[in-house]
Amino acid sequence: MPLECNSKVADLLSEMAKINQDALREVYKAKQYAAAASALRSLNFEVQSIDQVDVIPMLKKRDGKIRKYVQEILTTGKLTALQSLRQRPDVKSCVELSGIHGVGPVTARKLFDKGYKSLADLRAPGVPRDTLTPTQWIGLKYYEEFKQRIPREEVSHIATAVREAANTFMKDEVRCYCVGSFRRGKADSGDVDVLVECRDVSLANDLLMHILNDLRAGSPSPRSGILTDDLQVGDVQYMGVAALQQPLRADDQAPPVHRRIDIKVYETDAFPTALLYFTGSDKFNRSMRLWAKRKGYALQDKGLFRDRSEAAASRVRVRDEKDIFDALQLDYVAPKDRNV
Ligand code: DCT
Ligand code: MG
Secondary structure (H helix, E strand, O other), rough: OOOOHHHHHHHOOOOHHHHHOOOOOOOOHHHHHHHHHHHHHHOOOOOOOOOHHHOOOOOOOOOOOHHHHHHHHHHHHHHHHHHHHHHHHHHHHHHHOOOOOOHHHHHHHHHHOOOOOOOOHHHHHOOHHOOHHHHHHHHHHHHHHHHOEEHHHHHHHHHHHHHHOOOOOOOOOOOEOOOOOOOOOEEOOOOOOEEEEEOOOHHHHHHHHHHHHHHHOOOOOOOOOOOEEEEEEOOEEEEEEEEEOOOHHHHHHHOOOOOOEEEEEEEEEHHHHHHHHHHHHHHHHHHHHHHHHHOOOEEEEEEOOOOOOOHHEOOOOOOOHHHHHOOOOOOOHHHHHHOO
């Protein structure tokens, strides 16, 4: 259970991180706030007084700014610097605009400078088409829908459709996993991440195109129409939008929500490391990569390599995730325990 007081302090610092990232474009500061928030969330005791944060190295320095902010929150329950940032019109606008899929902090600021201060401004009639890229227009169209978490059952339905589509391409069953937070057992997810194996690397692009055509409107398959929009179509990686053809429950009147979906095809040799990488969490990946690096290995989505050159000759043969943990002399960690 998260500790209430630590969570409150961490939430305010996370908001500072978001504002620094999305509106002020202070990437380094944003990382510092985010790291402090994450350290506070991981404490196993409730912070009541400022001296107790000495256990967090980055907050130890007496005159450190973030330490002072933590102290202010602990004593007053508020953070005045954050309150005034929240009031700034440019901050409000840039945070809102950077929430559009495909719009980064720099574009958000440019839009703000051009006079587009909100989603409503961009949705108003007469906004020139070249104000946003095609991907950003789709992000704008589904802004509210993409913000909603996806219930596990729905993630499973969409991923199953991808698996079924993949299995109409190959004679034998291909390995196809729903990865990301779903594989870590989460009750809901931010998007649908699907990883597909292709045994013959020369057919990887054909397999991806086959899956996409199967799922798009107009295909003869029973899954036709699940993919509604494309965001980015690469050779072996796809980013797009999916929606159930009908609600999961017959009595559900609301139309299905549009969801973000990523589909990635990897060859057999790289499949275990891709599975590990896309299962996450991102923090779990970071610490495992660092561990591998300290042991002289390079761990990537595309493989585990014996040396940092990542040359094909240094590839460590792995058949499954367990082999990766073994090679790195680590105990196997089940996906549900990778939620760090
Ligand atoms: N990933 C990573 N580093 C990142 C982003 C992603 O290692 N900076 C990996 C780990 C998770 C996986 O890719 C899928 O990414 P997301 O979908 O962004 O994360 P998630 O854990 O599935 O969470 P969510 O429920 O929000 O989709
Ligand atoms: Mg995800």
